[in-house]
Amino acid sequence: MSTAHGPAGQGVQVHGQPLEALPEGLFIPPDALELLLDSFSGPLELLLWLIRRNRMDIRDIPVAEVTRQYLLYLQEARRRNLELAAEYLLMAAWLAEIKARMLLPAPPAGDEEELDPRLELVRRLEALAQVQAQAENLQQLPRAGQDFWMAAAMGPEHWPLPPPLLTLENVAGTWLRILTRPKPDEIPAHTLSQPQMGLRQRMVDLLRHCRQDASRAWYLAELLPDLNRHTLAISLLAILELLRQQALQLRQEESLEWQVQIAVQEIPAHA
Amino acid sequence: MREALLALFLSSAESLSRERLAAIFGDDPAYVGWEAALDILLAAGEGPLQLISVAGGYRLQIHPRHRDLLVRLHVDAPRPLSKAVLETLAVIAYQQPVTRPEIEHWRGVSVNAQIMQQLQELGWVAVVGHRETPGRPALWATTSEFLQHFGLASLEDLPTVMLSK
């Protein structure tokens, strides 16, 4: 019976040559086994190959014979110090178990639900056989850039932007929103009435303040008392300018509190 | 009309379906009769071109009679696919959508990340969802690029597997 054989060309290939050339029996030419195991993706595939090579029926596997051959391959591989993945040994154990269960006396008559111990193995072998046939089918398909070519030509270089999703009402509504929300310069407007101070004047005042006691440092909070926004900004600018001109220096005071104190001290003019 | 159709097909990297063409031409009186022109193009081709059904639509392809010439230009054929890649692709194509553990079950060996990555880089497979089982494993399926690369009109055109029972 030659059932369970997929389409032609399913044999394992080693370096492009079909392995059908392998001699019958268990004579394995030097290096062939290495190539053989290399080309197999795993124990299931080796098993499937053995079954096919022996022209066995995948649905009625002579487990004893297949197991014998499978183990001989494994022994041969080990004799030649080839590295075998653990799954190969796991498969050997599974085959041995199936063999043992098949040797047990037949179940009592009427127990029709009793499963053939080979059933799961058959299922998995059939699944693999199907995948191999499907892979073979894919390989036969023509491929773009090798067997056929799509035709394409250049279009224009730049496509315009897609027209935005926008109605005239959106534009008008947006304009209304802009008109009705407070504008940022309406907020500081009232501070403009405060007496204004020039940057230069503030720098002079700050230096004079620090000189009241040239030995000590002044905390920022002392130099920047409760000022309105405008004066505060000018004062900060003045301090930054004095730092830049190296008339003042900045010290970061270590503090026991969570807040770090920043102090400013006048740099004494060099003699 | 014939020219307009050719221009559309030649400018598109993807196949165009009748629905897509209908949306483009709309009721524009300038393009009345486009469907008849499409049918003629499908039947007779145009110069060195033939219109083929691929990936749920149509695409222009160079007629195979020019293959010998094109091979002289395109000396770098696409890389052959390894057995592991072909088998993994086969499981995804024929069983989709499918999780990686399911692929491994079908093939009887573990599927390494490189294989999945190679298939993704080719643009042939993509994650299309997750199976609502513990761990929510990703579900893999083939893309329309896969159909285009192998010149398939749809997944139903995948060659059927004959396994004698």
Add this chain to the structure above:
Amino acid sequence: MREALLALFLSSAESLSRERLAAIFGDDPAYVGWEAALDILLAAGEGPLQLISVAGGYRLQIHPRHRDLLVRLHVDAPRPLSKAVLETLAVIAYQQPVTRPEIEHWRGVSVNAQIMQQLQELGWVAVVGHRETPGRPALWATTSEFLQHFGLASLEDLPTVMLSK
């Protein structure tokens, strides 16, 4: 010959030089006269295609007369504008002509160059002059495309926005 040339160009993503073509056709008697065919193709094009000279050779391009049709295929569906772009457009529409600092004053935030560029690419705003103040800032206004898009005859047709005091 014409067909063979078209097949080569249409199958290739790159431009092809005369030298490359000469190497492909070689002395093959089947393709004698390809250079004359190339010159005809260069001069007259073929259907919706024109052969153009680019760096390194020639390539086929879809004739610009099909541009409007191709736009329907390639340009994405409309998307909403971002808030920043919408506000900038509204200021320009209702305050034109207006400088960028003035737009920033109205919006209360700075207006980056990208926003102006996006509006310009849409073809809806343009520089119409310069304010004769220090720095001569550019004056922005809406274009006739803007009016056309909204079906307005003139700017006076913009909806009036009433501020109740």
